[in-house]
Amino acid sequence: MTSFAQSSSWTSFLKSIASFNGDLSSLTAPPFILSPTSLSEYSQYWAEHPDLLVEPNFLQQTPDASKEEVDAMALKRIIAVTKWFIATLRSQYCSRNESMGSEKKPLNPFLGEVFVGKWEDTETTDGSLGETILLSEQVSHHPPVTAYAVHNAKNSVVLQGYNGIRSSISATSINVKQYGHALLEYKELDESYLITLPPLHIEGLISASPFVELEGTSYIQSSNGYITVVEYSGRGWVSGKKNTFKARIYKDQLSSNKKENALLSISGQWSGKSYYAKGYSSPNSKNDLFYDAQASEPHHLKVKPIEEQHELESRKAWLKVAEAIKKSDYDLINEEKTLIENAQRDLRKQEAESGDKWQTRWFDYVNYLDGTVSHDAFLNLTNISNLSIRNAPSGSLKGSKYDEGEAQHWRINIQKWQDEKEIKI
């Protein structure tokens, strides 16, 4: 038990969780659990291995390739995309534990908050990787939704997506369903991938050292038919290790209905070592190493100095709150947060009076049910993967109990970024 666990603020916090209303940002957490980082910054975790993100673009068959060679290259590419995806998980779900000792409560982004940065090509000697940029924007405040786009122009790679969560409480953990998805497009290959987001829960609350554990299933569906099905579990599973996963790659969604059809199986820890073997058997450490998450340090993106940032940029906007959190000065945290919250309330009031709703900056809210979109990567990929197009928990299948209601999703409007005058990377 950490010393925090006995502190009165943590026990009263745990009691407050008991009367939880579903909106995590409404819980007043004790200062030591607060992160000085805004949730709008979490979009960067999709691209802390830019080399892995771009790698599939270098796996192209020759123009005169036979059907078998074309197929073999397509399989190589989904294996590379799976490796990139697995490599994102340590940053996504362990980076706070590694840098601050436990999972923390991120700052709740205000509507219109943006976070931008870039990864320069420090990997290659011939510059073949090129620069990768991140655009992240809080496109909704109630409920909180962060949209993002990662763009590597040199290799025509665009990753775009958005994330919102719904939380509930069980006896000892916070259960989180993720909403949204990521779309990964390799324009040179005319190939795209739909990536869904796994449910998670927060363990370690009683011992005041919370950490994320992934659960359930997520999918990576390629426009060339191949699909990766990833199953997550924690300590409880056979391996007894935390952050355990099994990924199986199939020729197409139909064959994914039977594990025996798996072409390749990968298993291990997404925050540690994982191994692969042909077919559907579960590989172990005697098989070939697939990826070692601890062996390759994440590349942190470059962010302009605060004094060069626009007032809507996250680190500038939250600077005083972040400093107060680092000093654990609870009164100052509340004082500075209240200033930001009041400014936001005034903006909403003015918009209500003038009738000018807040306009999102770089992302459009696309309705997939009113006929405005006849065909795009998302419709194609949800068709071949049998995944719902609705605003359902990420990875919900067509025909499942969640496959109902609206189908509106956030998409990057690259023209709006190209027309951007005020905010620079």
Ligand SMILES: CCC(=O)OC[C@H](C)CC[C@H]1O[C@H]2C[C@H]3[C@@H]4CC=C5C[C@@H](O)CC[C@]5(C)[C@H]4CC[C@]3(C)[C@H]2[C@@H]1C
């Ligand atoms: C608010 C209650 C509280 O402070 O509880 C203490 C604990 C820190 C648990 C609650 C917070 O835990 C944080 C973990 C956050 C997720 C971490 C990673 C991701 C992946 C990223 O791609 C999208 C966002 C997401 C899902 C984060 C969402 C917000 C989470 C659950 C924070 C909880 C408030």
